[in-house]
Amino acid sequence: MSRFTRPRPTTRARTAPAARPRPDRPAGLRAAWRPFPRAAWTDVAVLSLLSLLGVLGLETSFGDYNFLVAGLGGLIVGTGIAVLGYALRLGVVTSVLAAILAYFLLGTPFTMPGEALLGVFPSISSTAGLALGAVFGWKDIVTLGTPVEAPYYMPVLPYFAAWLIALVGTMLASRWLPGRRRTVWRTGVLLIGPVLLYLTGILMGTDKTFYAGLRGVAFAVVAIVWIGWRRTKVERADAAGAARLLRRKLLGTATLVVGAVLIGALVGGVLAPETKDRFVLREEIQPPFDPLEFPSPLAGFRQFTKTLADTPLFSVTGMQPGETLRLASMDAYDGKLWNVAAADSLVNGSGSFRLVGRTIPEPALVTSSANSTVTVDVVGYEDVWLPVIGYPATVDFDDAGSQEEAETLRYNADSGTAVLTTGVEPGYEYTVNAMLQQTYRDEDLQDVPVADVTQPAVENIPDVVVAKAIEYAGTADTPIDSLRAIEQALKTKGFLSHGLASDGIPSRAGHGADRINELFTRTQMVGDEEQYAAAMALMARSLDYPARVVMGFAPDVPEDAGTVEITGTDVTAWVEVAFEGVGWVAFYPTPDQTDVPQDQTPKPKTEPQPQVRQPPRMDNEADDLLTAVEIDDTKDEDKDKDFELPGWAWxxxxxxxxxxxxxxxxxxxxxxxxxxxxxxxxxxxxxxxxxxxxxxxxxxxxxxxxxxxxxxxxxxxxxxxxxxxxxxxxxxxxxxxxxxxxxxxxxxxxxxxxxxxxxxxxxxxxxxxxxxxxxxxxxxxxxxxxxxxxxxxxxxxxxxxxxxxxxxxxxxxxxxxxxxxxxxx
Structure with missing residues (x-):
């Protein structure tokens, strides 16, 4: 028989009866049901594993593992609906509509179990959260502080991403790929979704990584081995050829795994960028809240001492003697006032406030000695700055609108400052659990250098401030001795006056360059916390010490006081300087003396002089025609600057x-x-x-x-x-x-x-x-x-x-x- 001749079927083959339907499956169900392609199960398993590796990249943003439960739920729902749609012979459009329905019906227990009815069924709020998270979660995650806990729909983001990628990948693996010759490019199409999810975990994470090397090597090895093994079929060759091909594929797979591990461990460790140099979107996107749209808190210092002096502002429960409420920390000075840094001028500076949930990220530079828990009841205070104690770890709002208030809470971990974008109003009540900075003796700081902290440059410092800083620091050879000498000189040589009618000598408000210059050039230094704290911070910055001005409230708290009432007279300001490995150490340069000594030099008496008629003024004098012209040299300065690529270009x-x-x-x-x-x-x-x-x-x-x-x-x-x-x-x-x-x-x-x-x-x-x-x-x-x-x-x-x-x-x-x-x- 020729090898091209097709053998005829035998009589038994022609007369064999048709297969009977299985008695345990109805004929209608058998006709509608079709088994899922066996080869596609491997593809679905690999895509699910790669997607899970991508979802793990979000760990640095969420902190706990609720996001992982949401991601697994998305993979289960998306894959399950795609498999069911194929088995029931549903069209693509019908399968997608069924997947959307399952997304809303099954997503609540994976993402927002607290909003579910009976712990499982969707509610109105959870259904709305599933829609909002899919649309706005991408924007919120790069503007929120980590760990992201608010808004409540944030776990929807990994659920939606995993659901979408699992749905599309499973449909491609079962409907599109089996009918075509499997090539590297066609198989690689299925990798687009997991690769995008992996990049999402990197770009939307933080500058810290979650086992980046291990996840990257595992992702690459699984993807490449899968493409290689699925490209060819061993069963098409004879026994010898199949065995030879199998040995080569096993050897190639082992070589690839060993090479990937070695390269990932050795080369990856060398080429991996440092934490501060990693590119993440949250470091490039300016948060939506701009504190510079509001007046500097220090600029309103005299409003508390004059207008609100006897007005109850807060009732604080749990405050201990010596503790203070922090209102704002300011490290930028432009010659007019101290304020927070512009959000676009310094990444993660004092003006960068990010939305946080109940749990607040820890500051980078603090040594905690104890925790303190206080409850603040707002009585007569209205502003966006939220008074807190120490460095808060959690903030819980206790009134009926706690959910809405928590979603507007923004915090700067480095400065320990919190704001409510909707504004703090009378009637608000919240509880703060915070870390307190440990206090150190001067002897403990003798050999401690100041910390390397990036701060915005101070501008227009009066020359007298620099001269006085050098004079007061004297021969001190350590930072703590220089700062204590400046603090002591201001306290002993100056006098306290809030500019009230009851004060012995007037004191002008403000802390601009002219007011600070006046503080040191008058016969006596006269001012209050606003001027002295501003002056000492400028003196410390002139000596290249990282300093900032802090404004807050320091009430007189007796032992076992219970609830303390804070009024405008309790407002204060102080200076903090960062020390390496220690934290921000407080300095209080404001003097306690209020009795300013009178000038004993007699003033000469003025004698009346005869009036003499003055000659008429000549117009168009030559000197009057000459005016000072300011030359704008900003363009020349800009030319001297090195060219830098903008953020969008990177x-x-x-x-x-x-x-x-x-x-x-x-x-x-x-x-x-x-x-x-x-x-x-x-x-x-x-x-x-x-x-x-x-x-x-x-x-x-x-x-x-x-x-x-x-x-x-x-x-x-x-x-x-x-x-x-x-x-x-x-x-x-x-x-x-x-x-x-x-x-x-x-x-x-x-x-x-x-x-x-x-x-x-x-x-x-x-x-x-x-x-x-x-x-x-x-x-x-x-x-x-x-x-x-x-x-x-x-x-x-x-x-x-x-x-x-x-x-x-x-x-x-x-x-x-x-x-x-x-x-x-």
């Missing part, structure tokens, strides 16, 4: 340039390998080997252009098959594959002569000259050029970056098992 480079490099490098490697392959075939070996290399180059080139190249066939047989395909492509303008005029298929397009010439050179038994080799190569390359022109521009471009496309490796192994020379006939 975002574009990172989001577009890096993927282009990752995609382009493999293409360049393939092109280099092909060039090296052609050069070796053409220049290395004996004459017959180089002539045979011309045919190998032709066969591989046709294969890479998309032609079907027969394997285990003679060169003449391959040439006949390729001629037919090339003729159909050249002479079928309508795309039907029928040759219009075979006579037009002229000699330059014939491949049989090329095959005959190569066979003659290989099997002729004579030494092949260089002229014959070059002739074969010229003919082969000309045929390849013709095939490329007929294939079109797109296929020519793709062929440049394809390596032995459409080659059946099992047949190659089979040919290799027959001994040398097989297939070269």
């Amino acid at each position: 975002i574009v480079i990172g989001s577009i340039g890096i993927p282009l490099i990752l995609i382009g490098v493999p293409f360049l490697v393939i092109a280099a390998l092909k060039s090296r392959r052609r050069r070796n075939r053409r220049t290395k070996g004996t004459g017959d080997e180089r002539a045979a290399g011309a045919w190998s180059e032709l066969a591989d080139g046709f294969s890479e252009l998309g032609f079907e190249v027969p394997r285990a066939s003679s060169r003449r047989q391959v040439a006949v098959s390729l001629e037919a395909q090339l003729a159909a492509q050249l002479l079928s303008p309508d795309g039907t594959g029928e040759i219009v005029d075979a006579a037009e298929f002229v000699a330059p397009h014939r491949l049989v002569p090329v095959a005959a010439s190569v066979d003659s050179a290989v099997f002729g038994g004579e030494q092949v000259s260089d002229e014959v080799v070059e002739s074969n190569w010229t003919a082969a390359l000309a045929s390849l050029a013709t095939a490329g022109e007929s294939a079109g521009r797109l296929r020519r471009i793709l062929a440049r970056f394809r390596l032995r496309a459409k080659r059946d490796w099992s047949q190659v192994n089979l040919r290799g098992s027959r001994g040398p020379g097989t297939g070269r006939r």
Whole structure:
């Protein structure tokens, strides 16, 4: 029997009865139900694992693992609906609608169990949260402080992302991929979702990482091994070829795993950026709250001492003697006032306030000695700045509107300052649990340097402030001694006056450069906490010490006082300086003396002088025509500055340039390998080997252009098959594959002569000259050029970056098992 003759079915095969339906499954259900593709289960499992690795990147943003439960729930819901839709033969649109319905019905227990009815069923608030989280969660997560706990719908973000990627990936793996030839590119399409989810965990996280090296190596190994194993099928080869191919794949997999681990452990540790240099979106996006839209708290200091002096502002329960309420910390000075730094001028500076939940992030520089819990009942205070104690760890609002107030609470961890964007109003009640900065003796700080803290530059410091700082610091050789000397000089040489009618001497409000200059140039230093704290902070900054002005309330708290009433007279201001490994140490430079000594120098009496008529004033005097002109040299200064790329440019480079490099490098490697392959075939070996290399180059080139190249066939047989395909492509303008005029298929397009010439050179038994080799190569390359022109521009471009496309490796192994020379006939 010829091997091309199809055997006829036997009588038993023709008369065999049809399979009966299973008695335990109704016929209607059997007709509607179809099993999920067995090969797709592996794809779904790999995609779920890669998506889970991507979701883990959000750990630094959420802190606890509620986000992981939400992500797993999204994977389960998305995958389950996609599998069910395939099994029930639902259309794509119907399956997507069913997935959206399941998203809302099943998402509540995974994301917001506290909002669920009976712990499982969705409520109105949870349904709204599932919609809001999918739309606004992406914006909120990069503007919230970590860990993100508010708004309540934040866990919806990983749930929605995992649900969407699982749904799309499972539908592609079961509906789109099985009907097509599995290639690297088609398989790689399924990786788009998990890769985007992995990048989301990086960009929307923090500058800290969650096992970045381990997750990255695991993601790369799983993805590459999966693509490699799913690309070819071992069962198409015979036993020997299948075993050989299996051994090669196992060896390649082991080599890849070991190489990835070594590269990830060694190279990754060297190339990984430092924590402060990592690019995350939350560091580039300016928070929506801008404190500079509101007046500086220190500028309203006299309002408390005058207008609100006897007005009850707060009732505080749990406050201990010596404790203070912090209102605001200011480290920027422009010659007019102390304020917080602009949010866009200093990343994570004193003006960067981020939305936080009940749990507040810890400050970077603090040594806590104890915790304190106080309850504040707002009575007569109205502003956006929220008074807190120490460095808060949690803030709980106790009134009926606690949810709305918590969602407007923003906090700056470095400065320990909190704000309510909707404003603090009378009737608010909240409880603060905070860390208190440990106090140190001067002896303990003798050998401690000041901390390396980035602060905004102070501007327009009066010269007298710098001179007085040097004078008061004297010969002190340590930071703590210099600061104590300045503090003591201000306390002992100055006098306290709030500018009230009851004060012995007037005191002008404000802390601009003119007021600070007046403080030191008058006969006596007179002012209150506003001027003395502002002056000492400027003096410390002139000595290159990191200092800031803190404004708050320091009531006189007796022992076991219970509830303390705070009025405007309890307002105060002090200076804090950062010490390395210690924290911010407080200094109180305001003097306690209020009796200013009178100037004993008698003033000369004025005697009346006779009035003399003055000559008329001459107009258009030369001096009057001259006016001072200020020359704006900002442009010259800007020219001197080094060119810096804006933040958006780095975002574009990172989001577009890096993927282009990752995609382009493999293409360049393939092109280099092909060039090296052609050069070796053409220049290395004996004459017959180089002539045979011309045919190998032709066969591989046709294969890479998309032609079907027969394997285990003679060169003449391959040439006949390729001629037919090339003729159909050249002479079928309508795309039907029928040759219009075979006579037009002229000699330059014939491949049989090329095959005959190569066979003659290989099997002729004579030494092949260089002229014959070059002739074969010229003919082969000309045929390849013709095939490329007929294939079109797109296929020519793709062929440049394809390596032995459409080659059946099992047949190659089979040919290799027959001994040398097989297939070269």
